[in-house]
Amino acid sequence: MATRLPFTGVFEVITVYLQKGTLWKSGIHQGIDLRSTNKKVYSICNGIVERAGYDNGGFGNYVRIKEDGTENRIYLAHLDKIYVKVGERVTYTTVVGLMGNTGNSTTPHTHVEIREFKNGVAVKKLNPANYMGIPNKKGTYNSKDYQIPNTNANYAANKAYSGVSIVEALQEINIDSSYENRKRIAILNGINNYTGTASQNTLLLNLVKNGKLKV
Numbered sequence: 001m002a003t004r005l006p007f008t009g010v011f012e013v014i015t016v017y018l019q020k021g022t023l024w025k026s027g028i029h030q031g032i033d034l035r036s037t038n039k040k041v042y043s044i045c046n047g048i049v050e051r052a053g054y055d056n057g058g059f060g061n062y063v064r065i066k067e068d069g070t071e072n073r074i075y076l077a078h079l080d081k082i083y084v085k086v087g088e089r090v091t092y093t094t095v096v097g098l099m100g101n102t103g104n105s106t107t108p109h110t111h112v113e114i115r116e117f118k119n120g121v122a123v124k125k126l127n128p129a130n131y132m133g134i135p136n137k138k139g140t141y142n143s144k145d146y147q148i149p150n151t152n153a154n155y156a157a158n159k160a161y162s163g164v165s166i167v168e169a170l171q172e173i174n175i176d177s178s179y180e181n182r183k184r185i186a187i188l189n190g191i192n193n194y195t196g197t198a199s200q201n202t203l204l205l206n207l208v209k210n211g212k213l214k215v
């Protein structure tokens, strides 16, 4: 089990997503701020580190991670220390750094921000509270209440595929499409009685077309 949260144990939401205020250039808080007495900051997704360093724009020490199977970029900012390097693969259980007070920050915390990219460019901000599964509300929470299965699952995506065959869709992205492997993948995605029926295959196909197929 794992979580999509940057902290384990008890943590606080101290500034919500879309809070208004003069601290931010845009007048609106574009992420969510969390703090915990456990200073280890975990990756909140499976993915690849794209940036790891100091940002003058306000993030201070931060990491940017590209999430597997989507175009989402996850930002974890104001870190004290960074423990990962660009190009490194991370999972929900990877400690990427320590909570800190660098950049545009007045108290130690971790700013979590999610941007959806298209063709290498950020097109919109996503609600990080929704992503993490917590309320977008100030308060004290415990990570044990927000567990998710499949800690190390990777997600496969074939968004360009327009056909109707799961076998073909998997082959196009170099994933073993044999019955045995499809059965294994089906179980990972919650289909425990996979026999290769049309409706089961359509379900898997829709997941891979949306970049949500656990493999």
Ligand SMILES: [Zn+2]
Residues within 6 Å of the ligand: 015, 029, 031, 032, 033, 110, 111, 112
């Ligand atoms: Zn913030």
